[in-house]
Amino acid sequence: MDFNLTDEQRMLIDTLRTMGEREKFRDLAQQIDASAQFPYHLIPKYAGMGLLGMTLSPAYGGGGQPGINAVLAIEELAKYSPMIAAPVFESNVGPVRVIDLFGTEEQKKAIIPGVCRGELSVSVCMTEPEAGSDLTSLATHAARDGDDFILNGRKTFITGGGHASHYMVYTRFGDIKGYKGIGGLLVEKGMPGFSFGRQEDFMGLRGMPSCDLIFEDVRVPGTNLVVRPGEFVNLMSTFDIERCGNAAMCLGVASGAMEAARTYAMERHAFGRPICDFQAIQFMIVDMAMRLDAARLLVYRAASGAGQGLPSIYEASMAKCYANEMVIDVTNTAMQVFGGYGYSREFPVERMLRDGRAWCVAGGTVQMLRITLASFLFGRRFDQRKSN
Numbered sequence: 001m002d003f004n005l006t007d008e009q010r011m012l013i014d015t016l017r018t019m020g021e022r023e024k025f026r027d028l029a030q031q032i033d034a035s036a037q038f039p040y041h042l043i044p045k046y047a048g049m050g051l052l053g054m055t056l057s058p059a060y061g062g063g064g065q066p067g068i069n070a071v072l073a074i075e076e077l078a079k080y081s082p083m084i085a086a087p088v089f090e091s092n093v094g095p096v097r098v099i100d101l102f103g104t105e106e107q108k109k110a111i112i113p114g115v116c117r118g119e120l121s122v123s124v125c126m127t128e129p130e131a132g133s134d135l136t137s138l139a140t141h142a143a144r145d146g147d148d149f150i151l152n153g154r155k156t157f158i159t160g161g162g163h164a165s166h167y168m169v170y171t172r173f174g175d176i177k178g179y180k181g182i183g184g185l186l187v188e189k190g191m192p193g194f195s196f197g198r199q200e201d202f203m204g205l206r207g208m209p210s211c212d213l214i215f216e217d218v219r220v221p222g223t224n225l226v227v228r229p230g231e232f233v234n235l236m237s238t239f240d241i242e243r244c245g246n247a248a249m250c251l252g253v254a255s256g257a258m259e260a261a262r263t264y265a266m267e268r269h270a271f272g273r274p275i276c277d278f279q280a281i282q283f284m285i286v287d288m289a290m291r292l293d294a295a296r297l298l299v300y301r302a303a304s305g306a307g308q309g310l311p312s313i314y315e316a317s318m319a320k321c322y323a324n325e326m327v328i329d330v331t332n333t334a335m336q337v338f339g340g341y342g343y344s345r346e347f348p349v350e351r352m353l354r355d356g357r358a359w360c361v362a363g364g365t366v367q368m369l370r371i372t373l374a375s376f377l378f379g380r381r382f383d384q385r386k387s388n
C-alpha cells in the first residue's frame with residue numbers, strides 16, 4: 001500500500017495552493033457567501049489550467065487522469081470554499097462521468113469537449129418532492145412517442161439548477177415499477193416545457209445554484225437516452241464517484257477550519273498566554289487533525305482504488321459517511337476555539353460550519369449510507385419497505 005503522492009499530484013496541490021493565496025481566495029470565499037453569487041469567472045481560468053474534465057476521456061478532450069487527482073484538487077480548493085471547488089467537482093465527479101462511461105459516441109462528442117472548455121455543465125437530477133432517500137419511488141415519467149420521449153415530472157434541490165446547460169434526469173420509463181423502470185435521460189436547458197423553480201435559500205453553500213426543475217410534456221429526442229431502464233445499477237455505481245467528490249469537499253472544508261483554528265490558537269491570548277498553551281485547546285486541535293486524517297485515508301482509499309473507473313460501493317459509502325460527520329465535528333470544534341468570534345460573520349468558521357453541514361444530506365444521507373454499509377457487513381439486503 002503506497003500512501004505517497006506522486007510528483008505530479010504534489011505539483012497539482014502546490015499550483016492550486018499558490019493560486020489560492022495569490023488570488024486571495026479566502027476573501028473571495030467571504031464575498032461569495034455574503035453576496036450569494038457563484039464565482040463564474042473562475043470557470044475559464046480552471047479550463048485553461050486543465051482542471052475541468054481532468055479525469056474524463058482524452059479522446060474527447062479530457063485529461064485522462066485518475067479520479068484521486070480530482071479529489072485532491074477539490075479538497076485543495078474547498079479549503080477556501082465549496083463554491084470555489086464546484087467547477088472541478090461538476091466536471092470530474094458529476095454526471096458527466098455517466099456520459100463518459102455509458103454514453104453513446106454522439107453524446108460524448110456533444111458534451112465532454114464543452115465541459116472541458118467550461119462551456120457546458122451537467123447536473124444530476126434524482127430527488128423529487130416526494131422521493132429523496134426512497135429514490136426508487138420516483139414519479140418523473142418518460143413515455144415513448146415515436147423516436148422521442150415525452151417527459152413529465154418535477155425534481156427538487158438540483159445543484160446547478162438554472163445554471164447548468166444539461167440535466168441528467170433520472171426518470172421512470174413507461175409503466176415499469178421499482179428500480180427496473182428507472183433510467184437516465186439527458187435534458188437540455190431551453191427545451192420547450194422545461195422550466196426552473198425559484199432558487200433555494202439554504203443556510204450554507206450560499207451562491208451555489210440550486211432549484212426545482214419542472215418538466216411539462218418536454219419532448220426529448222431518443223438519442224438523449226444515456227442509461228436505459230434496467231441499467232439503473234450503472235447510474236448508481238457512477239454515483240459512487242460523486243460520493244468521493246462529496247467527501248473531498250468535506251476534507252477541504254474541514255482542513256480550512258482546522259487551519260484557521262490552529263492559527264487563531266497561536267495568536268489569541270488569554271490569561272497572558274496564547275490559548276494554544278492550554279491543553280484543552282491543544283487537544284481540540286489534535287482531535288480535529290486525527291478525525292480529518294482518518295477521513296482523508298478513507299477518501300483516498302476509495303478514490304485510488306477506483307483508478308479511472310468506479311470506486312467500490314463499500315469504500316465510497318464509508319468514506320462519504322465518515323467524512324460527512326467529520327466535517328460537522330471539525331468545523332464545530334473550530335468555532336469553539338474561536339470563542340465568541342467564531343459565532344461572528346467577521347470570521348470564517350461559522351460559514352465553514354454552515355457549508356460543511358450540507359454534505360451529510362446532499363448525495364445521499366448518512367443514514368442511507370449506513371443501510372448500504374450494513375448490507376455489506378451482514379451479507380444481505382435489508383428491504384426498507386418490509387420488516388426484515
Ligand SMILES: Cc1cc2nc3c(=O)[nH]c(=O)nc-3n(C[C@H](O)[C@H](O)[C@H](O)COP(=O)(O)OP(=O)(O)OC[C@H]3O[C@@H](n4cnc5c(N)ncnc54)[C@H](O)[C@@H]3O)c2cc1C
Binds near residue numbers: 125127
Ligand atoms: C445542499 C444539497 C444539494 C443537493 N443536490 C442535489 C442534486 O444535485 N441532485 C439531486 O438529485 N438531489 C440533490 N439534493 C437532495 C438530496 O439528495 C436529498 O435531500 C437526500 O437524498 C434526502 O432526501 P430527502 O430530502 O427527500 O429526505 P428524506 O428521504 O425524506 O429523509 C428524511 C430523513 O429520514 C431519513 N430516512 C429516510 N428513509 C430512511 C430509512 N429507510 N432508514 C433510516 N432513515 C431514513 C433520512 O436519512 C433523513 O434523515 C441535495 C440536497 C442538498 C441539501
